[in-house]
Structure formats: structure tokens, C-alpha cells
Amino acid sequence: MSSETRYADWIAVDWGTTHLRAWAMQGDVARAEASSDDGMGTLDRDGFEPALLRLIEPWLGQGRMPILACGMVGARQGWHEAPYVSVPTTPGTLTPVQAPTTDPRLHLMIVPGLSQSEPADVMRGEETQIAGFLAAQPGFDGVLCLPGTHAKWVRISAEEAVSFQTAMTGEMFHLLAEKSVLRHSIGTEGEDPKAFTEAVSDTISRPEKLTQRLFALRAENVLKNLSLATARARLSGYLIGAELAATKPYWLGQEVAIAGSPKLAAAYASALQTQGVQPHVFDAGPLTRLGLARIHASLTESA
Template identity: 60%
Template sequence: MTRADWIAVDWGTSHLRAWAISASGAVLDKAASADGMGGLSQAEFEPALLRLINPWLNDQPTPVIACGMVGAKQGWVEAPYRTVPCKPGEAAPIMPATRDSRIKLHILPGVSQDSPADVMRGEETQTAGVIHENPHFDGILCLPGTHTKWIHISAEEIVSFRTAMTGELFALLSQHSVLRHSVGGQEFDRETFDVAVAETLSRPERLAQSLFTIRAEGLLHGQSNAAAKGRLSGLLIGAELAAARPYWLGQQVLIGGAPALVALYARALETQGVHCLTRDAETLTLAGLRLAHAKLTEAP
């Protein structure tokens, strides 16, 4: 049976992910569940965590370092935000009491921005991982997902950031709007995606009208589901890139996230002459959580 020296946790709105880590920082095992913050009451957080990590525990308290929505107002316990500009990974975590003496929980705080108002939880840990691995990075970190983050990094600090609800809009439109009849299936037309990105990058004010053409093209001209899906994704990402232009234009850009989504954002940006570095989300998250563990265990 695997026995962890410490446990890394990324607790999002819809999923819980955990890794058993050795003293050297190697991943010994990993596990995931659908016990995201959004489906749990406060009393259910500890049992949900224990169900996932119980095989890795022993009689001695095992440090658990967690980032993400576990520290939200609706989470296990609220971890206060730090305001930008700030160095991610520098703040001390909060340590809520646990019923099970085999775990010693540390929850990392999020980051906030007063104007324009914005918040993040979990992405600051990925940002800390980027900076730790490349202290001289000066540019933009793009973290696409349900709520995509555009983060300006300079002098090892988060200077500013903006959030786009592109992933959530795609889910809502493709599952709960009239467009659900057009975008079914797994196929995805990349050429249609490219055209749609260019369309809303140049005329983002036409987004609402352009979206309905997806339905009309299917009814009148037999547009395939693959083309419809590519067009929906391209229109939304193009509009996001238009709004985020001050972040990526003329900047060094690193995109981190799920490989398929990273590839789409990189493809869209490359049409604008932006060559992007890419990383997967798990690597960035673990780098940030390892940094947090190292700070907790370093000699005073």
C-alpha cells in the first residue's frame, strides 16, 4: 500500500484531485472524484477527502496541502484573498481543525483584484509554479478552462489579471440553448474554428448575432455538427481574445491547462502571430503545491 510523505490536493468546483507525494517530491499515486466544492455542504468536505486519500494515510499526521475552491466562502473554510500585486506562493496557508487526527490540513489563499473586480482560487498556485520554474518569466500566463484566466506576471509577481467565462458559456450554449440541437457529437471542425475566431476577433460586437447563424446554417444549409461545434468554440474564443488583446498583444504568452484546450488557444493566438509556450495543468499545479510544501517545511 502507498504511504504518502504528504498529499497535494486541487479542489475545484466540480472535481477533487489528489496526489500522494514522497519525501523527494515524486508522485507515488493519484486519485480523483466528482466531489467538487459545488456539490458539498461544509460538513461533507472532510469525509469526501478521506474517501479519496485514506489508502495513503498512516497513524502519524500526514500534511495535506490544498488549493482551489476548498478555500472559498462556500468551501471547507474560507481562506482570505491576497490583493494584487503580490507574489503567489508567499502567503501562509490557513490550518482548519479536522476530526481525523491522521491529516494536518493546509489551505492556500486565493488572490483578488479590486478594480476591475476579479478573483482566483487555484490559479495562483499554478502561477507560483510557473514563476518558481522560470523566475525571469515576464509576460502573460493564460489558463483556459471553465473560467479562463489571463494573468500578467512581472518581477515574480501577479501584476493584474482578468477572467473570461468562455468555458462556462460554451457549456451553457451547447447544452441548454437552441444550439444544443446543432453541436452534438465529438467531432470538431478546425477550419471552421479558425474562420470563427477571425470573425469575432475583428467584430466582437456581432457575437450574439453570429451565434444564431450556427442554428440557421444547420437548418438551411445542412451544416454538420462538427462544423457547428467548431464555429461555436471559435466565436467564443475569438471574442475572448478580442477582449484580452491588451494582455497578449506583443507579449510572451504561456498557456497551461488540459492539452486539447491549450491546443485550441495556441492555434487561435498563432493566427495572430503569437507563438505560445504550453504546459499541462497538472504539471503547473503540482509545481505550485510542491513549492508551498517546501515553504512549510523549510528551516526558520
């Protein structure tokens, strides 16, 4: 490290398929934040470094700046592949992979994703959220649920991610609500908490009826004027119920934490409450930054 006084010691980067976020860090404190919609999925290979520089150039000094990134930036089709690390493993001490750069001011390291052999499963980006969660909740022993496009359920013990399971719940919801025949019957907003929890319970008790229940949303709209808001709540309840049916070995009788966007995390919490589980709810917003800071600190400690 040079003795030059710089605006940032290092830069934290969260780079997914649809978004790019960066923080100018001093230790574990973020001094500035910037973001753009230059997701991995929208860029050509030649566009990666310019997209990053558009956000972080103001924070660079004369020397080489350590940059720690996570997410799809480390996928095979990303900037540079950071091969999956198999569970069980400790997310907070994952070893990042150095990625090639053109600009000599950039020293880019990428956090690897996690894999599981049986049942086959992968994550990329969530490992850093788990590290952040454990930085905020040290010693947590139980199951962490990260709801979203591809929801993750993770067994955690002694700072390790022991095993995990993915459910495509968020993606299924958007495909069915926006791209299927149900799109005319599903509102874009509105809530019906009672319809939601009933749909959750119905699906957990009779998961085999899922495919029939879905089309009934359309039929009830046509025949009985089912409201768009109630249909939306029921679709969400059916799909979250199906996820809870599939992940029952994860949450049954366990200490459960949910970290997501506040609205979605609250929906999962009320779904779990129908099954007698009282989860702890956290806002996932800061977790990626906290996780990158945790992994960065472990690098410095071990250096």
C-alpha cells in the first residue's frame, strides 16, 4: 500500500445481470456510492471495463486501486470466471480471483460463487450477501432465506454455509403475471393479505394442485369477476407456498432468518407464520456491501 492519501482505500462492486453498483470504501465505511444499469447481461465483453470506469474513475488515485467485486461479473460469460467453491464453506473468508484489466490503475478481484453437488445447485452474488448477514449477525445458527428472482435457502452453522436450495419463485411469478394467459387476470399492484395466506396454506397442504390452481385464477376472473388484486395475492401465495413445500426440510423446526426487500421479506414472513414459524426479518439492502467489506477485511488480515 502506498502512503498517498486517497479518497478511497478500496472499491466494492456489486455487478449482476441487470445492475452495477459501486462504493468508495475506507475500511468498512462507504464514503460514496454510484450505480448504473450497465448490468453484465447488457454489455459486450469490450464494454465491461469502460462501464466500470464510468462509475469509479473519480475515486481513483495515481496508484493501483484494489477493487473487490461479486455477482455475475465472475460467471463464465462475465469479465473473468471465478470458479464456484463447493459448500460447506465460510462465505466471509472466500478467496477472490484476480481478473485481467487494461487500465493499470485497476486491481480487480472477484468473489467466487458457491456450488453444491447433490442436489446440484449454484449461487453467484448471494454468497456475499450471506457473508454480510454473518458480519451483522455473528454466530447465527439456522436457516437464511434470501427471497427474490431465484430465492435461496441456506443452512448456516459455525459461520459456514452448509447446504442450500434455490427456488425460481420470483422468475415464475413474473413470467406468469406478465407473459402468460394469466396476465389479463393479475393486477400490477394491490394487496389481499387474507387471500395470500390462504393460498400459501392451500399449496403447502396440497402442493400437487398447483398447476390446476393457476388456470383457475383466469377462470375465476372470467366467470366470477375475481379482482385483479386478489388474483395477484393468490398467485404470489401459490408460488411462495410451492417454494415452502419444496423447502420444508430447511425451515421446519429451525431458526429462520429472512433477508430481502422489506415488502417481499414481509410476505415470506407471513407465509412462514401460517406454518407456525416466527422468522427474523432483515432488510437485504446493505448486505452485499457488508459482505464485500467482510471479505476484504479477511484478505487484509491474512495478508
